[in-house]
Amino acid sequence: MADRMRRFDWLRTPLGSPRDWPRSLHTLVDVMLGSRQPMFLTWGPERILLYNDSYALILGKRNPEALGRGFEDVWFDIMDKVKPILDRAYAGEPTHMDDIALLMHRNGFPEEAHFSFSYTPVRDEAGSVAGMFCACTETTHEVRTKAAMMAEKERFEQLFEQAPSLMCMVRGPEHVFEYVNTAYRTFVGKERDVIGKPVGAALPELDNQGFLDLLDSVYRTGEAFGASQMPVEIRREPGLPIERRYLDFIYQPVKDASGIVTGIFVEGYDVTERVEAQERQKLLLREMNHRVKNLFSIAIGMVGITARSTQTKQEMTQALQGRLGALARASAISQFDPATRKSGGGTMLRTLIGEVMEPYADEDDPGGRERIQLEGEDLPVAGDAITSLALALYELATNAIKHGSLSAPGGSIRIAWGIDGSALNFFWDEEGGPPLVERREVRGFGTSLVKRSLEGQLNGSVSWQWKRDGLSFNARIPLTGLAGATS
């Protein structure tokens, strides 16, 4: 470029012969040609353009014709932007232009390059502005880095938006919401506009729940904080009551280049369903534990009673096995219902009776008749009523086997029931049994057990009638007792 400038016919330009150029112009041209930084200057009222090799690259196809021509002529296509800045420089004010994008061919292919320009007015010996000197700084790399970072940030934000976990970024000592993702917005209520507000103001119900103190502490110490299954009382939608949820979360301090905490990144997971399931599990376990203890208590009582009411080991074994079996059957059909938190999710009366009478129903019957006949509309039985009914039925059945209708071939029992007002009316009618000569069981433990189960526990009333061929038994039990009593 130095050669070209020397050979250039300056006489054809308003600048005239270089020998007549002022000293300041010469000095600037020397500086410019000696620099590798792109530089140019314009001189005179016509703003004649002079530049170095590095700037020639910026000019691209405009070089070499641009040399010695008016700047406004060369850059006609961007004059609307550049001219006001140039005019200000000519008026004596140093000016600056950041990030001008230019399409350049310096590497054999077109590429976008970015420059910043600083325009310095140049005065002649008389002190008036004669020209303008410009050093150009290429900012392509910085611009690209910044764009890449922006793209990265956008990509992260997109990922954050889709993330199932709650995410937000809070800035400054007041913890002002800068960013919240979709999951977070959903958690705190979509109607709430939290961006730009401090956490305490945006979510006032968090006051006194410890979260603000934790944020303060993370901000102050720069140490991350993590918690699991932390309860939070939050209003999920405006107008709805505050509800309790459980969160696993971390507060991660965000630091600037010098290590100073500038904000906190929050990531959390709503684990309420998991926590509630665990609670149900615990409750279930506690209930099961209680039931097992209760069953053992009853079993221990059974051993005591059975030992007293039997004569031989064999008799006791049989009686005890029968009672324990009835207890086991009752226990198997009653289930704990976590939804209502009541023991005994419940069963149906017909199922219960069928279950207890099952060991007696399948014997060969020469008369071709069902040994056990069930008649009645089905109704639910729940809670401890299941055990009470099952054990009472068992005592009736075992008595029928020993002394009643089931002790004779062809004997049978008709079990019928119905709802009478607010009570269950239950009938046990034995037919075809041997003539009853003894009634020793009437005052025995079996009768007491039935009475205590149905009267004592279920608040009902019972009556026995001994007929010629078996027992006629009736019980009236309030439906409220069948629906599940306390233990």
Next chain:
Amino acid sequence: MLFDGENILICEDEPFIALDLAASVEEAGGRVVGPAASIAEAERLLASATVQGAILDVHLTDGEVTPVAQRLMEAGIPVIVQTGVGLPDILRERYPDLRAYQKPVPARRLVEELAKLLSG
């Protein structure tokens, strides 16, 4: 004989446990008042009989045995409690000496413990 014809109140709604307890008290020389399955039944029994001791279950058919236990404790009558879940707060706080046994407890053990209180 552990007892000498004393009247012993039994409150227990579970039939097998109640009858086992009643038989055990009788075998030990006591007279059984009850067994009552409810607070109401216990109060009715206490209205017409004086008792010298009691074995109480906490959960009866009509609620916790607290009023019955309080009445007996205030009268200085020895009381043994058996429970599946623990003593009601009010009983635990008011009567720190009240003996409570976690179910399951053999009936004989409860009878022996009550006999100790009566003799002691």
